[in-house]
Amino acid sequence: MTKSPLASHRAAALTGDARVPGDKSISHRALMIGAMAVGETAVSGLLEGEDVLRTAAAMRLLGARVERDEPGRWRIHGCGIGGLKEPDDILDMGNAGTGARLLMGLLATHPFTSVLTGDASLRSRPMQRVMEPLGRIGARFVARSRSRLPLAMTGAATPLPIRYEMPVASAQVKSAILLAGLNTPGDTVVVEPVPSRDHTERMLRGFGVDVQVETAGTGRVITLRGQPEITGRSVTVPGDPSSAAFLAVAAAIVPGSALTLRNVGINPLRYGLFQTLMEMGADITPVNVRDQSGESTADLKVRHGSLTGVDVPAARAPSMIDEYPILAMAAACASGTTRMFGLSELRVKESDRL
Numbered sequence: 001m002t003k004s005p006l007a008s009h010r011a012a013a014l015t016g017d018a019r020v021p022g023d024k025s026i027s028h029r030a031l032m033i034g035a036m037a038v039g040e041t042a043v044s045g046l047l048e049g050e051d052v053l054r055t056a057a058a059m060r061l062l063g064a065r066v067e068r069d070e071p072g073r074w075r076i077h078g079c080g081i082g083g084l085k086e087p088d089d090i091l092d093m094g095n096a097g098t099g100a101r102l103l104m105g106l107l108a109t110h111p112f113t114s115v116l117t118g119d120a121s122l123r124s125r126p127m128q129r130v131m132e133p134l135g136r137i138g139a140r141f142v143a144r145s146r147s148r149l150p151l152a153m154t155g156a157a158t159p160l161p162i163r164y165e166m167p168v169a170s171a172q173v174k175s176a177i178l179l180a181g182l183n184t185p186g187d188t189v190v191v192e193p194v195p196s197r198d199h200t201e202r203m204l205r206g207f208g209v210d211v212q213v214e215t216a217g218t219g220r221v222i223t224l225r226g227q228p229e230i231t232g233r234s235v236t237v238p239g240d241p242s243s244a245a246f247l248a249v250a251a252a253i254v255p256g257s258a259l260t261l262r263n264v265g266i267n268p269l270r271y272g273l274f275q276t277l278m279e280m281g282a283d284i285t286p287v288n289v290r291d292q293s294g295e296s297t298a299d300l301k302v303r304h305g306s307l308t309g310v311d312v313p314a315a316r317a318p319s320m321i322d323e324y325p326i327l328a329m330a331a332a333c334a335s336g337t338t339r340m341f342g343l344s345e346l347r348v349k350e351s352d353r354l
Helices: 024-036 050-061 097-107 128-137 171-181 199-206 241-253 272-280 314-319 324-332 344-348
Strands: 015-019 040-044 065-070 073-077 113-117 140-144 148-154 163-165 187-192 211-216 219-225 234-236 258-265 283-292 295-303
Touching (some): 024 040, 024 097, 024 199, 024 234, 097 113, 097 148, 128 140, 128 171, 171 187, 171 219, 241 258, 241 295, 241 324, 272 314
Parallel strands (some): 040 234
Antiparallel strands (some): 113 148, 140 148, 211 219, 258 295
16 A cells, blocks of 8 residues: 555644735626726726636627726726627626626616526526516526526616515625616615625715615615716725635634734625624634725734634525635534524535535
């Protein structure tokens, strides 16, 4: 028998400073909303991962001029509300589920036909929950069985504003409806049972769109006034809290760690993982809290703490849906039992994450 070259060693303490890549959710939205504005939108901190690059390529095919100046710094010359053009080719979104669903919202109120596809994983994922409300606005779809990509969609020539009560909270579905509402006369209204991440509402307001948000029971009512005139803006993308989560958990479970994570987005509707870690006993302190393009941002100081298992309520799931796998690592290193509720959406991600 030969010896395995693999070996494990106890990790040394994590100390010092670290920066994480730009937030993927905000990067998608900066490209799309910038493409709907008149004039130039300058974006700094854009995530340059494959998903976001697919969105950039799609916006080019739809008529926007999207240029990269240097790493993380991009310029979008938009077409104006309702100004996208029929693409000459298929819109291939790769593995970008967020990109695909939000793009369907933009296209739903442009009266031409587009074909969307993706990689094998994205082609297996359901699109009905986006198609249903967009169909009420007037878009038409031809898709594979079980509403899967590839699909062809034709946007509404005379889109109708809708009031849509969401059966479950989903930032992607909500955002698709709001983006469709940009080119729809009157008020588009979305009612969500519990708050989901609100990057779309925040960025639209930053571009001058009239977006009103009201609390309703445990959820919210979002109202968007359609067909505004919006002009280009400067957008700074904060560091991705989903990426920061891995380093934060590492520092929380390795004794002696004292790590500062710079420029991390701390939007309350994305902060569920950090809230849960603190409930478990992790020492996490936000410092230098500031606003960047409508998003709360901070440096996070993370120190090791003795973790104890907790119950994570279902209502917190929308604020940390991408972070449950790394939370499971923290739970494995905690004393006692950790229970996580409300995780059904993890079954239909790019893989069955459960």
